[in-house]
Amino acid sequence: MEQVNQIILSKAGSNVELIPEIATHLISSGGKRLRPMLTLAMADMFGYRGEGHVTLAASVEFMHTATLLHDDVVDESDMRRGKLAARKLWGNQASVLVGDYLLGQAFKMMVDVGSLEALRILSEASAIIAEGEVLQLGAAQDITTTEEDYLRVIEAKTAALFAAAAEVGPVIADQSAEMKAAARDYGMQLGLAFQLVDDALDYGGSAADLGKDVGDDFREGKITLPIVLAVARGTDEERSFWKRCLEDGDIQDGDLDRAIDLLKSHGAIAETVERAKAYGAGALAALEGLPDGPHKGALADAVAFCVARVS
Template identity: 60%
Template sequence: MAKVNQTILLKMQSPVALIPQLAGHLIASGGKRLRPMLTLATSKMCGYEGDRHAELAACVEFIHSATLLHDDVVDESDLRRGLETANAVWGNKASVLVGDFLFSRSFELMVADGSLEVLAILSNASSVIAEGEVLQLTTANDMDTTEDSYMQVIVAKTAALFAASCEISAVITKGSKTEQAALKSYGKNLGIVFQLIDDVLDFSAEQEKLGKSVGDDFREGKVTLPIVLASRRGSEEERSFWRRTIEDLDQTDADLKTAIDLMNKHGALKDSIERARHYGAIAKDALAIFPDDDYRKALTGIVDFCINRAY
């Protein structure tokens, strides 16, 4: 991770002073570095001895950071991990352009690695993430969104990069196609777990411990799984509450508490966590073909860590 952080610091430098300033604000804001950590750990589990994995882990973090900068602009977010977002400090234009810079840096790192297969995996993930974000725009404020549509969004916008960050490890270690598919499955299902729990946390006091505001998704009219389940299971009167608050964004201060009460009444939060456990089990099972060493134990533990954030 020290090598990854060193690469990140080096590659975000630019003679245009605002670029390292704004990028540094985001990168130093206390993220978990989960995606690059996955690249490192899966590479080591596959027996990798070189240092390409550190450069590629930095590349993965740049892709992630670029999407965060763009996301915060789209969502008009003022806070990320308890700190002001880059767009709140420097404005939307600068955030979008520095996000573009970080994307470009990630592609420079991919090209420097020299593997066309790695380039194919990471560039495909980048386009899938963008598709997921656009798809989320089309489902926002739409209470006709189904669980399948919601899953399509999170597989694209979150799970794709988790999957890619693990899959590239099999390429640089010259692993078999079976190992590559297993790592991709592990990453994808872990990404689904991560996003499901994130969406549950939007309606939980635990969210405050993570440095985020409770109810952000609700206020923005994002249709997440807890909302889909509570609405589908509710009465006509309850569904009209969801249409007013999510579709029309006509919200009062008391509505967030009402939303959480309805979710608890219909078991929407509990069942969303159960969905996460299901995908977590798939992620763990995908690792069964690898040696049961400390790296595999750590990767299995990450699944539990992601689920346990909900408690």
């Protein structure tokens, strides 16, 4: 992982000063490096010998960083990883463009590795992530969003990159289709668990856990699973409350507290956490078919880490 960090910092460089300034602001701000870890552990698990997995892992992190820069612009977020969001420091314009730069660098790095199959998987993920974000934009501020709609969004915007990051491990280690599918399945289920936990934390965590403020999703009118469940189980009066806050964006003092009370009284946060645990269990099940050893332990720990954030 030290090598991944070195590549990340060197490839975030540019003669155009603003680029490394913005990129390292975000990259050095203590991200969990969960996605590149998946690529490294999956490749190592199959005994891969080479440098390609390090470069692919760094390109996965660049794709993720580019997404964060663009997301913060789209969501008008103020905070990211406990710091001011890049867009608050350097503006939306620079955030859009530096995100584009990092995406270009990510593809250059993948080309350096030379695996067309890894390129196919990661470029596919890149298009799907953007598709998921557009889908989320359409679902935002719409309390008729269904559970199915929500799952489609998070599978695309979050889980697809986890799945791709995991799958390229066996791909560069030249493994069977079965191993690739198991790695992908693990990544997909872990990604779903991760996002569900994130969505639960937005109403139940602390600012320190989140790196952003509790209730950000609420203020942005984002329709996550806790909301979908609470709306479905709520009274007409409660639906009016959700509509006013999330669709009309008319949020008053005390509304976030009321929202959290409603989510809790309908068991919506607890059920979201239960779903996350179920996907976590699915990820562990997918691991069973993969080779034993220390990397398998690390990948199982990643599942526990994701779920433990809310336990």
